[in-house]
Amino acid sequence: MQRILMVGKPNSGKSLLFNQLTGLRQKVANYPGVTVEVKRGQCQNYEIVDLPGTYTLRGLSRDEEIAVQEIKGAIDRDDTALVLCVLDATRLERSLVLGLQVQKLARERNKSVLFALNFIDEVHRVGESIDTDALSAELGSPVVALSARTLENLHEFKQAMLGYAADPQSILPTRSLQEGELAAKRSHQLANQFGMQLDVVLKNQNSVDRFLLNSWTGSIAFLAAMFVLFQSIFTLATPLMDGVEFLIADVAEKVSAVTPVGIFADFMNDAIFGGLGSFLVFVPQIMVLTLIIGLLEDSGYLARAALMCHRPLSFFGLSGRSFIPYLSGHACAIPAIMAARTIESPHKRLITMMTIPLMSCSARLPVYALLVAVLVPRDGTFLGIFDLQGAAFFGLYFFGIITALIVSQVLNKAMPRDLEDSDMPFILELPTYRMPHWKPLMHRVLGSGTAFIRRAAPIIFMVSVGIWVLGYFPLNSNLQTSWLGQIGQFIEPVFTPMGLDWRYGIAILMSFLAREVFVGALGTLFGMDDADDNVAGLSEKIQADGLTLSAGLGLVLFYVVALQCVATVAMLKGETGSNKLAWGLYVAYGLLAYVIAVAVNLIM
Ligand SMILES: Nc1nc2c(ncn2[C@@H]2O[C@H](COP(=O)(O)OP(=O)(O)OP(=O)(O)O)[C@@H](O)[C@H]2O)c(=O)[nH]1
Numbered sequence: 001m002q003r004i005l006m007v008g009k010p011n012s013g014k015s016l017l018f019n020q021l022t023g024l025r026q027k028v029a030n031y032p033g034v035t036v037e038v039k040r041g042q043c044q045n046y047e048i049v050d051l052p053g054t055y056t057l058r059g060l061s062r063d064e065e066i067a068v069q070e071i072k073g074a075i076d077r078d079d080t081a082l083v084l085c086v087l088d089a090t091r092l093e094r095s096l097v098l099g100l101q102v103q104k105l106a107r108e109r110n111k112s113v114l115f116a117l118n119f120i121d122e123v124h125r126v127g128e129s130i131d132t133d134a135l136s137a138e139l140g141s142p143v144v145a146l147s148a149r150t151l152e153n154l155h156e157f158k159q160a161m162l163g164y165a166a167d168p169q170s171i172l173p174t175r176s177l178q179e180g181e182l183a184a185k186r187s188h189q190l191a192n193q194f195g196m197q198l199d200v201v202l203k204n205q206n207s208v209d210r211f212l213l214n215s216w217t218g219s220i221a222f223l224a225a226m227f228v229l230f231q232s233i234f235t236l237a238t239p240l241m242d243g244v245e246f247l248i249a250d251v252a253e254k255v256s257a258v259t260p261v262g263i264f265a266d267f268m269n270d271a272i273f274g275g276l277g278s279f280l281v282f283v284p285q286i287m288v289l290t291l292i293i294g295l296l297e298d299s300g301y302l303a304r305a306a307l308m309c310h311r312p313l314s315f316f317g318l319s320g321r322s323f324i325p326y327l328s329g330h331a332c333a334i335p336a337i338m339a340a341r342t343i344e345s346p347h348k349r350l351i352t353m354m355t356i357p358l359m360s361c362s363a364r365l366p367v368y369a370l371l372v373a374v375l376v377p378r379d380g381t382f383l384g385i386f387d388l389q390g391a392a393f394f395g396l397y398f399f400g401i402i403t404a405l406i407v408s409q410v411l412n413k414a415m416p417r418d419l420e421d422s423d424m425p426f427i428l429e430l431p432t433y434r435m436p437h438w439k440p441l442m443h444r445v446l447g448s449g450t451a452f453i454r455r456a457a458p459i460i461f462m463v464s465v466g467i468w469v470l471g472y473f474p475l476n477s478n479l480q481t482s483w484l485g486q487i488g489q490f491i492e493p494v495f496t497p498m499g500l501d502w503r504y505g506i507a508i509l510m511s512f513l514a515r516e517v518f519v520g521a522l523g524t525l526f527g528m529d530d531a532d533d534n535v536a537g538l539s540e541k542i543q544a545d546g547l548t549l550s551a552g553l554g555l556v557l558f559y560v561v562a563l564q565c566v567a568t569v570a571m572l573k574g575e576t577g578s579n580k581l582a583w584g585l586y587v588a589y590g591l592l593a594y595v596i597a598v599a600v601n602l603i604m
């Protein structure tokens with residue numbers, strides 16, 4: 001299949017255009033460095049290739065290097081029909097630097113370039129326009145204006161692109177940079193001649209940034225944003241979670257009313273509704289978290305937050321660019337570790353990747369929510385205004401971040417780095433503030449819920465069933481005397497210093513497969529232990545069972561620190577190239593978590 005290669009500077013709308021052309025749903029967000037690996041899709045009979053953004057053909061960071069390698073490789077290949085260079089019409093000068101360099105390379109190899117002048121809606125909105133015919137004549141390659149967001153001229157653009165791809169020789173560049181001519185200088189000239197007035201672009205942005213980037217007001221705004229983020233994951237989701245819990249209890253009751261008493265009824269009650277059901281309750285939280293992170297990413301604030309954090313993060317051996325992977329690590333560590341590719345310094349990138357697993361990812365949410373509900377009174381307030389459970393939630397996230405910073409500092413001191421690394425500048429383009437793009441955001445929110453279920457449900461189901469079988473047999477035994485009970489007595493001494501009995505021990509051991517399993521496993525165990533088979537929420541059952549505050553706090557902090565995710569280990573191995581490092585972290589964070597939990601239990 002012939003290919004069309006999409007290149008452009010970061011944040012120029014390549015991935016949104018790619019999605020429109022291919023019908024796929026790659027991640028799109030309003031900060032530079034969203035796409036960090038090559039993505040492929042199909043438009044009619046062409047393969048469309050979406051690349052990470054890069055400002056020049058001398059990629060600095062890992063994601064830019066990947067883009068540059070791919071561009072250089074593709075231009076030499078016979079099956080590359082067309083190079084599609086996406087320009088941000090509101091930032092013409094910065095977009096054209098790469099465009100001109102790519103065009104020069106393409107012309108040398110007899111390849112054609114089409115310029116997609118994206119963001120034309122924003123140009124029109126301020127009453128300006130760009131003369132694409134004249135720009136095209138100056139560039140020596142066709143230029144087509146469009147908006148990948150409002151879909152203005154998208155259809156015409158697609159027809160033109162397919163036409164040119166079928167006959168690329170018709171648009172071979174008629175001119176390009178001369179030998180020795182600088183792309184930066186030429187794009188400056190072209191932007192002066194054709195681009196928007198810069199003060200129009202920056203007018204609104206500057207007044208907001210004066211507030212958000214000021215060291216006082218900006219810091220307060222930053223802290224407030226983070227507090228609202230983490231607290232609202234809890235408070236916004238609580239009514240939704242209550243709704244799901246009610247629904248599951250209702251279905252459970254109806255099912256048990258029609259199933260005759262016996263093994264099957266016990267199985268449904270304990271393994272299915274107790275195990276799998278108690279985990280489904282937390283899906284709304286995952287969706288609320290995705291929504292809030294999505295709003296931050298799409299508004300343009302994220303890059304500002306990264307800038308605000310650069311100084312404090314540098315102190316711990318990190319970079320302002322570490323902020324974005326850290327934040328997205330609160331949804332899931334796996335894409336976050338990949339997102340660290342945008343960090344130019346290899347030293348800082350490595351430290352960032354090694355500490356991302358300490359960010360409280362969404363798989364920990366069910367554990368946090370369950371234990372906060374058990375340990376913290378529901379209607380309490382903090383300082384008289386904040387919801388106490390929400391504040392406790394914030395505290396857990398904060399504990400993870402602080403631990404990550406301390407570990408970073410230790411790694412920074414312990415690991416050698418070369419001088420050049422310390423000398424790397426911190427450069428981050430600040431995107432224009434934009435209203436979030438609702439449709440893709442909603443897709444993402446729903447997608448996060450279904451992905452969470454799809455990923456975790458099978459393993460939770462298997463573990464719940466396994467635990468149920470081991471706990472149910474031999475027939476006529478109770479949980480204590482069952483096979484599982486016998487295994488439990490054997491492992492219990494390891495968990496006694498944490499103040500926990502063997503049932504928690506089994507759930508913790510199982511959660512080394514995947515964290516989400518903890519709640520399901522505990523749900524099954526407490527369901528089986530509950531003689532009345534009532535369908536009360538798991539948290540009430542644990543409360544009634546008498547979990548002490550010290551053991552409960554130790555337990556939840558254990559989950560903040562432990563790296564119980566095999567997929568994260570695999571990703572760490574892939575990105576660092578070291579199996580030893582990846583499994584070493586798995587063991588080290590597990591031990592650190594255990595020590596913290598024991599210390600909290602003993603000291604309190
Ligand atoms: N108004 C407007 N916004 C757009 C347009 N195209 C993209 N955007 C927005 O611009 C931002 C960046 O879009 P992406 O598609 O992620 O940009 P990208 O070039 O893939 O960025 P990287 O992956 O970082 O290189 C998102 O917030 C999009 O919603 C457009 O034509 N008009």
Ligand SMILES: [Mg+2]
Pocket residue numbers: 014015016027028034035051052053
């Ligand atoms: Mg992209």
